Amino acid sequence: MVTLAEVAQHAGVSASTVSYVLSGKRSISATTRQRVEQSIRELGYHPNAGARALASSRSNIIALMIPLRTDMYVPVMMEIAVAVATTARTHGYDILLLTGEEGPDAVRRVTGSGLADAMILMDVELDDERLPLLRRSGQPSVLIGLPADTSGLTCVDLDWGATGALCLEHLAGLGHRDIAVIGEAPAVYERHTGFAERTLGGLRTRARELGLRVLHRPCEGGYDAMAVTLARIFDERPGTTGFVVQNESAVEPLLALLRQQGRAVPEDVSVLAICPDQVAVQASVRLTSVAVPAQEMGRHAVEQLVAKLDGRGTDDVVLIAPELTVRASTGPAPTP
Template structure:
């Protein structure tokens, strides 16, 4: 294992000089700093986390609050979490994942313990109970998600309002006039989770402008739940020819049930999904979709939390522009048969 003394010997400086370069507590000439940094890189030296924390009054840990709930699609959340950890590591920070559904208690625990230098919060609700304590704490933090009130907060998210509108525009452009939305599990809407509420809000608003009829049905995502939802949809709105799915677990059950009912995709019914790209391209039908940009969201979140730690201004909202990729699941609305004379 490479030690601080090894770095000092390699760079031709004292051990205290290496320590000052790492901690930033004393001015070191640019030439000496570069020599020490080059030695650190060449030797592969990693400062001891405990010693580094004592030297800099920092833990070099970011707390990632990611409640794991049974009604959420865990793979996409884990993709964001892994990307956050990788980006944080490139800045010399480790990530501590807090996966419990503790609400404000998790913020209180991190702030009170001094365990982490900063926080990244996921699964953000419109009226998130964690935010008042977060604002009071003054601890550097970034939200992956968008609450109803963003003043004083730094937030990163896909623009889900624009995402819903984009899905409506795509189907309207293909001539569809009646659309059904297969949403997340009911509990997601009961919690007023931001991404779900904003998607359906954006879709409804744009649909009204385009003269579309919309039916929204939350769904647990199981085959049985999807079968029940689909039956109700075609009973209530037999003219539905377009589906928007914001529930990764419901995608394959929906496609299978449509096949059973002899409704061909996209000849009879078009399907547009809001989902990770792997879900869109690896299913039984390659789905027209708006991709969840997990890695891009993670990168922006880490960059902004590091900026806060370095004392740069925060309080900004970063909304990533949605991009819809057309694949095999969407096409022109079927032409209604001409009534017999």
Template sequence: MVTLAEVARHAGVSASTVSYVLSGKRPISAATRERVESSVRTLGYHPNAGARALASSRSNIIALMVPLRTDMYLPVMTEIATAVATAARAHGYDILLLTGDEGPEAVRRIEGSALADAMILMDVELDDGRLPLLRAATRPAVLIGLPSDPDGLHCVDLDFAAAGAACVEHLAGLGHREIAVVGEAAAVYERRTGFAERTLAGLRGRAAELGLRLLHRPCEGSYAAVAATLSRIVDERPGTTAFVVQNEAATDPLLALLRQSGRAVPEDVSVVAVCHEQVAARASVPLTSVAVPAREMGRRAVERAVALVEGRGADPEAVLLAPQLTVRASTARTPADT
């Protein structure tokens, strides 16, 4: 088993310097910190968790609150959670996973105990009931998501409003004037879940600016639900030439149903999705999409939480990742323009 003294010799520093780098008790120059951290990784050093907790009054655990709901697309949530766990382990922290829909009670439980040094929260609503407690908490907290008022909070998220706008701009550039949005399940909007509301706001805002007609319909992810939603859209807006899919679970059913109804993608209708990169690339017709950067969001949230725990945190801010739209085989110019 590698010892702290061996790490010190490898890095060419004193044992106390290694200890300070690991505990964050004293400021250490960036160059020295990088040298020590490199030696830790190279040698595979793992501090004794019990001794470190006693010495630092820390648990070296981060609580991850990720309510698992049936109306959410769980693969993306799971990837974000996995990214959080992986990044935390790289920084010497473990994850306490809270999957129940406890709301403010979960925050009270972590804040009132020594279970965790920091909190990372997912599934953030615009008017999230946990926010007042987080603003008053003594333990650092980072949101993977953006509420309507992020003042005083540390947030990391995709800029979903810009993602929605990018989808509309791409379709408008191809001549599409009638766009339908296959949205998340109705319950997601009823909770005012941040990513869904902000994507929709971006879609609507840019469509209005460009003079396009946009129809939004919430949709469950099942085949039957997508079939009913598509039928409703066609009845209400028979001139629709493009779809934006916000519900990842609906992408495959929608493509299959369009094909069965005799509408070829992209010759007759175009489809854009806001979804995971793999979902888009592996679809029956590879989808033009804005990717949800799950790993990047998880990694950045952990880095911010660790910095706050170790006294290296900056002022609260919302870090929004710029959307990247990748053009694939599912979009083309409108039939009238070809």
């Protein structure tokens, strides 16, 4: 294991000089710098992370708390995580992976031990139990998702309310009057996860304004659950011609069931999904969709955090405007 001192000796300078070459915090003559850099390369030196963290009280690590539940849209989580990790690297940070399992304790542990310089929280509930701790600790952090009370917090999220509204506008514009909303699994609503409730709020408000009828049904993913849900929907509202689907794992089952019942998409019913573009184009019908900008959210969260850590702080809520892409799954409502 090569140390700073060895590099210094090899280059014929003091340890502090090597340190300053590395950090650039004081000016170093070009010749010295080159000599030091040469030594670093020759010896294959890598600064020791622990020592660095101790001396500078900066670990260059960002903690990312992802939910360990599997009842929510996994690919989105994964995409966010990967975007976070790669963006963090471009700023010199590594990612520490925390699962939701530990809950608030993880926040305590990480803030207390100086393991990470900052945190990103995913799967935020409206009244999340981690938030009081977070506010109190003064740990720089960004939430992906929006709690009920955002005071003193930085958040990044898709504007789910606007997303809901946008979905309804599109369907209303096509003449649909009776809309069914296939939501996330019931557990997601029971936890009061922000995005699910906000989407619903947006849908309902705009429905009222536009004079549409909306029937919302939570739904576990999968074929069987979807079959039951769909039967109930047509039972209660036989005139339903528009679907908004928020639960990705219900999309393909829904399409299969509609097909099986002889209802053509988009001639008889329109289906509008809220999902990443990749899913929308891979489905058995190319889906009109509002994209969940997973990558953008992850990238944004890291950049906010890095800004904070650099003192260019911004305690702010950033809502990403939804974008709807028309594909082949929505069309004019059938004339009765």
